Amino acid sequence: MYNIQSGEKELDEARQGEALMLDNEGADNGRKLYIESYGCAMNFSDSEIVASIMSNMGFQTTTDYKEADVIFINTCSIRENAEQRVRNRLREFGIAKVKNPGMVVGVLGCMAERLKAKFLEEEKLVDVVVGPDAYRDLPNLIGQVDEGNRAVNVLLSREETYADINPVRLNSNGITAFISIMRGCDNMCSFCVVPFTRGRERSRDAHSIVKEAMELFEQGYREVTLLGQNVDSYKWTSADGSEKVNFAGLLELVALISPDLRVRFSTSHPKDITDEVLYTMARHENICKYIHLPVQSGNSRVLELMNRTYDREWYMGRVDSIRRIIPGCAISTDVIAGFCTETEEEHQDTLSMMDYVKYDYAYMFMYSERPGTLAAKRYTDDIPEDVKKRRLNEIVAKQQQYSHERLQQQVGKVQKVLIEGFSRKSELDYCGRNDLNAMVVFPASERYKPGQYVNVHIDRCTTATLLGTVVD
Numbered sequence: 001m002y003n004i005q006s007g008e009k010e011l012d013e014a015r016q017g018e019a020l021m022l023d024n025e026g027a028d029n030g031r032k033l034y035i036e037s038y039g040c041a042m043n044f045s046d047s048e049i050v051a052s053i054m055s056n057m058g059f060q061t062t063t064d065y066k067e068a069d070v071i072f073i074n075t076c077s078i079r080e081n082a083e084q085r086v087r088n089r090l091r092e093f094g095i096a097k098v099k100n101p102g103m104v105v106g107v108l109g110c111m112a113e114r115l116k117a118k119f120l121e122e123e124k125l126v127d128v129v130v131g132p133d134a135y136r137d138l139p140n141l142i143g144q145v146d147e148g149n150r151a152v153n154v155l156l157s158r159e160e161t162y163a164d165i166n167p168v169r170l171n172s173n174g175i176t177a178f179i180s181i182m183r184g185c186d187n188m189c190s191f192c193v194v195p196f197t198r199g200r201e202r203s204r205d206a207h208s209i210v211k212e213a214m215e216l217f218e219q220g221y222r223e224v225t226l227l228g229q230n231v232d233s234y235k236w237t238s239a240d241g242s243e244k245v246n247f248a249g250l251l252e253l254v255a256l257i258s259p260d261l262r263v264r265f266s267t268s269h270p271k272d273i274t275d276e277v278l279y280t281m282a283r284h285e286n287i288c289k290y291i292h293l294p295v296q297s298g299n300s301r302v303l304e305l306m307n308r309t310y311d312r313e314w315y316m317g318r319v320d321s322i323r324r325i326i327p328g329c330a331i332s333t334d335v336i337a338g339f340c341t342e343t344e345e346e347h348q349d350t351l352s353m354m355d356y357v358k359y360d361y362a363y364m365f366m367y368s369e370r371p372g373t374l375a376a377k378r379y380t381d382d383i384p385e386d387v388k389k390r391r392l393n394e395i396v397a398k399q400q401q402y403s404h405e406r407l408q409q410q411v412g413k414v415q416k417v418l419i420e421g422f423s424r425k426s427e428l429d430y431c432g433r434n435d436l437n438a439m440v441v442f443p444a445s446e447r448y449k450p451g452q453y454v455n456v457h458i459d460r461c462t463t464a465t466l467l468g469t470v471v472d
Contacts, residue, residue: 029058034068035170038086039076041266042198042227043109045178046132047074048167050108053138055168066096070104070142075111077193079368083111087123094125104145106130110197114372116154126150132183132198133157156199163208173421175451176223177216181209181250185229187269189296190307190374191336191367194229201229203236206245206253213254213261222418222451223262224254231265232272248276255284260453262418263287264437267294270318271310278325289326290360290437293318294334298353299346302339307374312349319357330406330436332361335395338388339367340379347391354398360406360436362399366392400463407438407461414457414471415440419450440466 033054037047050072051061065071071093076082090105097103106128107119113131120126127145130138131154144151161183169177185194186201213224228234234247245253255263263284268291281287293315297303300311310318322329335350354362366388369381415434423429423441430444434456442456448470456468 028060031059031069032062032067033059033070033072034062034065035072035074036065036089037074038082039074039078039110041178041225042180042229043074043076044170045167045180045227046109046135047072048170048178049162049165050074050135050138051168051170052165053135057139057142065093066099068103070106071096072106072108075107075109077110077114077197077370079365080370081368086111090123090125097125104128104142106141108132108135110193113154113156113197114193117152120150120152128152129154131156133160135162136160158200158202161202161204163204166212173450174220175418175420176225177221178227179209179212179216179224180204180228181226181231182228182234186233187230187309188307188374190305190378191296191339191370193370193373196372198229201233203234206236206243206250209250210253210257214257217258217261220451222260222453223264226250226254226263226265228265228267230267230269230272232268232274232277246276248274248280251277251280251287252284255280255287259286261286264290266292268292270295270315271308273318275321275325278321281329282326288435288437289328290330290332290435291322292332292334293322295350295353295357296334296336297339297342297346298350299342302342302346302349305340305375305379306336312353315353316356328436330360330438331357332437333357333359333363335362335364335399337364337366337392337395338383340375340381340383342383342391347394351394351398354395354402358402358406359399360438361403362395364392364395364399404461404463407464407466410434410436410438410466411458411461414455415466415468417442417454417456419448419452419454421450434466438466439464440468442468442470445470 035047035051037044062068073086073089075086093105097105104127105125107126108130109132112129119129127150128141129152130141133156134153137153141151141153182203184199184201188195216224232247234250236245263286270293295315296306296308298312303311369376417432417434417440419430419432423431428444429441431439431441434440440456448454454470457471458466458468460467
């Protein structure tokens with residue numbers, strides 16, 4: 001997988017897991033928790049829910065898994081190499097468990113949901129397997145393990161949204177935060193395991209989302225990202241039917257909390273993103289002008305095989321609307337190289353789509369067949385690996401060109417930047433994102449600090465980062 005993204009702290013689906021820390025307010029039960037997350041932003045958001053539940057049980061956290069009493073690894077199943085990384089990490093945890101036989105090792109998330117109880121057979125050191133909708137059951141499951149049993153709960157729910165759980169912000173910079181607005185997916189793309197690992201789509205109570213965003217703002221956070229597998233299909237109706245909120249309405253409700261609260265969202269689906277959403281973005285200065293709009297393929301026949309429910313012309317029409325309603329809006333995408341039966345001409349259609357859109361960033365992959373998906377059942381993974389690699393390399397090379405060009409277009413302009421912290425490379429520099437989701441690095445000064453907005457004149461750029469100077 002390749003990710004061409006302007007940024008120093010970008011989450012992507014192949015990101016290495018990281019330890020997550022929290023400050024406990026509840027009673028200390030003397031046991032320590034270590035959580036490691038892999039995959040998309042939704043997984044990291046889920047880990048914050050898990051941390052909240054475990055905190056209420058009295059667990060303190062540690063960044064050293066060797067001293068933990070409970071280790072959780074929150075997993076991703078989107079590609080085979082993501083699962084292999086998890087298995088390799090479990091081997092390392094197994095060494096620690098030999099030295100500490102009482103250590104509990106648990107697997108959470110999509111990989112747990114996909115393999116279910118089979119995980120306990122394949123990975124003997126795993127004590128507990130928990131799917132994305134079963135985190136409320138953790139106290140019971142940990143109790144079962146403490147009694148000497150192994151435990152599994154992978155039941156999917158049509159109602160669970162964890163709306164009443166206040167997530168613990170893990171490894172937070174205190175400035176940016178995720179808010180989950182919905183769970184599951186109904187799209188059934190033929191290459192994707194998400195509908196099977198995260199269940200059916202359901203939207204969270206709009207009032208709870210706005211309340212969480214307001215509380216974050218009051219705590220000093222200045223940017224929230226609304227998360228969902230397909231945010232554009234968000235649709236909430238109150239129990240008595242008197243209130244109905246779609247995604248455009250939710251965006252506006254959150255944006256109206258304060259002009260100093262930036263709002264981002266991910267991910268959009270080309271079949272569902274509406275002009276109403278685009279006009280809402282255009283109307284509010286604090287809704288960032290950045291849309292992640294996965295294309296997957298530029299060819300209509302391949303899109304049909306993928307069950308994406310739109311064709312090439314529809315996608316181009318959505319891009320045209322974005323350019324018309326929000327001039328200059330940044331667009332990123334996902335692209336799959338070498339899907340089943342893809343011809344050379346169809347691959348060229350993907351490259352020509354990239355020429356048409358000129359994406360700011362992209363996540364690019366070779367097709368990886370996932371067990372249980374519609375594609376695995378219906379189609380033969382018949383594109384040779386060397387052809388997949390060559391096609392992917394061509395996609396990556398083209399995206400590198402356009403990512404650099406899009407950054408170059410921002411040179412010489414003044415950008416509003418939210419300071420997130422020090423640059424990863426030097427504490428003499430601050431870094432933060434602009435409205436278009438590009439990372440900006442500029443000299444630090446005592447006159448401003450993380451959490452503040454500053455105007456930065458963009459002096460130059462690298463292939464992935466804007467470099468500038470603060471101006472009054």
